[in-house]
Amino acid sequence: MLLLVGLVSAIILLFIEKSNAEIAGCDFYDTVDISTGQKFPNGSYLYDGLLIPAHLTGTYDFKVLPDDTWDVVASHVRGCVCKLRPCVRFCCSHNHLMNVGVCYDNMKKDDLESLNPYVNVTLKSGEVVKRHFKDELIVQWDLPMPCEELYYLDHTEEGNGFTLFEDATFQMHFNQLIFNKRQYCVQHLAFKDGIRIAPHYCIPSENTSNWKEVALIISLICMAITIGVYLYVKKLHNLHGKCFISYMVSLFIGYLFLLLELWNLLQYFCAAGGFLSYFFIMAAYFWLSVISLHFWAKLTNAKNSVYRLMPEHRFRAYNICTWVWAASMTGVTFLANRVVQNVNWRPMIGEQASCFFNVRNNAAMIYFYGAMLLTIIFNITMFILTATFIEKVKKDANNASKNHSEKQTYVMYLRLFIVMGLSWSLEIFAFFVKDSTYWSTIFQVADCINLSQGTMIFVLFILKPTTLKLIRDQMHPGHRPSTTQRRTRECQNTGTSYTAYEWNDADQNEA
Structure with a gap:
């Protein structure tokens, strides 16, 4: 009995510890790993030039996948940075290139020279502004991949326009579909006119x-x-x-x-x-x-x-x-x-x-x-x-x-x-x-x-x-009675007589 009480208590404590570790009122996809940031005695962190108060930090030993399932990972500290500054979700590290859905090593010097670091962000007021992805936005790069198969938009082709909103949602123009951060990410991609930040999206899964x-x-x-x-x-x-x-x-x-x-x-x-x-x-x-x-x-x-x-x-x-x-x-x-x-x-x-x-x-x-x-x-x-x-x-x-x-x-x-x-x-x-x-x-x-x-x-x-x-x-070809047999039964039942000539003629006509 004592063993059972101890086991139940341990489970309750584990749940309490996890709930305390999570950041209250903050979605996992609004957080970023800030373990490498500078920690202050009051529990706040300085990460990428942004001061994150203690109540917007928490210790996580799991990650939330796009389908809302959890995966166990090493314990680390995360900060709810998207409540303090607009975020942009990268598929992988911000200094990596992507090709056919795969992230490659750091960009070379020539790549950096041809890199266009700005993205157009549409504000709540409807105004479109240019934002430097690194200096004016918080880069989220450690979130789970949206899906196994990513598709990208090629801005060099007509009709491939898109809108990136201030709340980090993304909309394609040609079909008006809107994606949240679980369904897309952006990454540097090499085009004919240089390297640009291109959205990579998942095909929306259908419940049907x-x-x-x-x-x-x-x-x-x-x-x-x-x-x-x-x-x-x-x-x-x-x-x-x-x-x-x-x-x-x-x-x-x-x-x-x-x-x-x-x-x-x-x-x-x-x-x-x-x-x-x-x-x-x-x-x-x-x-x-x-x-x-x-x-x-x-x-x-x-x-x-x-x-x-x-x-x-x-x-x-x-x-x-x-x-x-x-x-x-x-x-x-x-x-x-x-x-x-x-x-x-x-x-x-x-x-x-x-x-x-x-x-x-x-x-x-x-x-x-x-x-x-x-x-x-x-x-x-x-x-x-x-x-x-x-x-x-x-x-x-x-x-x-x-x-x-x-x-x-x-x-x-x-x-x-x-x-x-x-x-x-x-x-x-x-x-x-x-x-x-x-x-x-x-x-x-x-x-x-x-x-x-x-x-x-x-x-x-x-x-x-x-x-x-x-x-x-x-x-069952032999199971079906012939016309002669059927008419013979009819004659027996009704008392009517037919000549054999008439029966054979009827059979011949049916055949």
């Missing part, structure tokens, strides 16, 4: 990353099952089925690259993965356009050159159109990625933050959302024309019976278009309101629908009764 992975994985599994079913069931190998399989394969590959990027597995071929993902997503949408065009041409008996071809030749023509269009769009995007200098209008595939498009960039509207919008408009037009034709022939009993199965298939693919069209329409709308915090949830809703497309397609196309029946018939 876990559900994104789960949604993508489930969606890909459902896509794979859907493709497998359509390949397995022979009765689905018609022209509709072939186009649908091509659509699903394109969508599967495009989404697979998105999952690989989410898992950071594209780091060695980031740009190639981004362009391949773009190519197959574009191909998927073009295949949907081909399907909508095919339905309109078939139901309306359009006398166009493509539909007059034999089914196998039509599928070949559809392939040529789809893959050529997808390759052309990818080629244009690749060329723009190399030629366009303005970062607001360059696709930036495989550059800095993402292997895919920066969906907040203006270029996304031209090369990605713009193409999506055109295909959505085309598909809407085709489906409206087809629906109008169906309504016209609805009163004709012969035509209605003739086109019944085609109408059912049309309705099924109309649902597919609604799923894809709605999800990407939300994405396009979210792009236009990207700067509005009120509509920020639109991005989450659009992402949720987009990443779950494979799951919704599986429910619409595989779990419907007719497809499940086709799967059963394929697995």
Whole structure:
């Protein structure tokens, strides 16, 4: 019992000691290691020309990581210097250069001569002033790195402007994102016009990353099952089925690259993965356009050159159109990625933050959302024309019976278009309101629908009764009774007689 009381007391004392050691009302990221400073008898410290009173000092044996977890370190004294003078957070020591996120040794004499030591600081009043990073600011250099992978802003490229505020927050101009000191740092970087202080930032972590992975994985599994079913069931190998399989394969590959990027597995071929993902997503949408065009041409008996071809030749023509269009769009995007200098209008595939498009960039509207919008408009037009034709022939009993199965298939693919069209329409709308915090949830809703497309397609196309029946018939071909057997049972039940000639004729017609 005494041992237990002693243990509890020791734990309480440890917590009291740590709480006393911390500086009251001071965030860890507003402190700096002042162990090398001069200590006075009253407990104050003189550090880098700044006198720090005793109540703004404390002994720490831990450091706080950007995700709010703690790491044990050697005991040292820290001072809450940012309450006394504006601070600037460096990634590493202020006399080091950084390259590709790595800090190097002290700058040489030539480097110091070309160094621009000033940073523009925006005050609370909105006034922009120049501050010498060493003489007028307190350099914080011993804080934990914001993240493992840092991206920097190149001031020599148009659109890479940024604002460093007096409270040490940092804002990028091209997407208006604001970072706190846990999410960025600055460091000397060598540019063509000399050495400057450049901000290095982290991509803001999303709380939805876990559900994104789960949604993508489930969606890909459902896509794979859907493709497998359509390949397995022979009765689905018609022209509709072939186009649908091509659509699903394109969508599967495009989404697979998105999952690989989410898992950071594209780091060695980031740009190639981004362009391949773009190519197959574009191909998927073009295949949907081909399907909508095919339905309109078939139901309306359009006398166009493509539909007059034999089914196998039509599928070949559809392939040529789809893959050529997808390759052309990818080629244009690749060329723009190399030629366009303005970062607001360059696709930036495989550059800095993402292997895919920066969906907040203006270029996304031209090369990605713009193409999506055109295909959505085309598909809407085709489906409206087809629906109008169906309504016209609805009163004709012969035509209605003739086109019944085609109408059912049309309705099924109309649902597919609604799923894809709605999800990407939300994405396009979210792009236009990207700067509005009120509509920020639109991005989450659009992402949720987009990443779950494979799951919704599986429910619409595989779990419907007719497809499940086709799967059963394929697995048990002898289980389904023939027309003769069914009519024999009907005759026995109703007392009606049919000649064998009629039965055989019925069997032949069904076959």
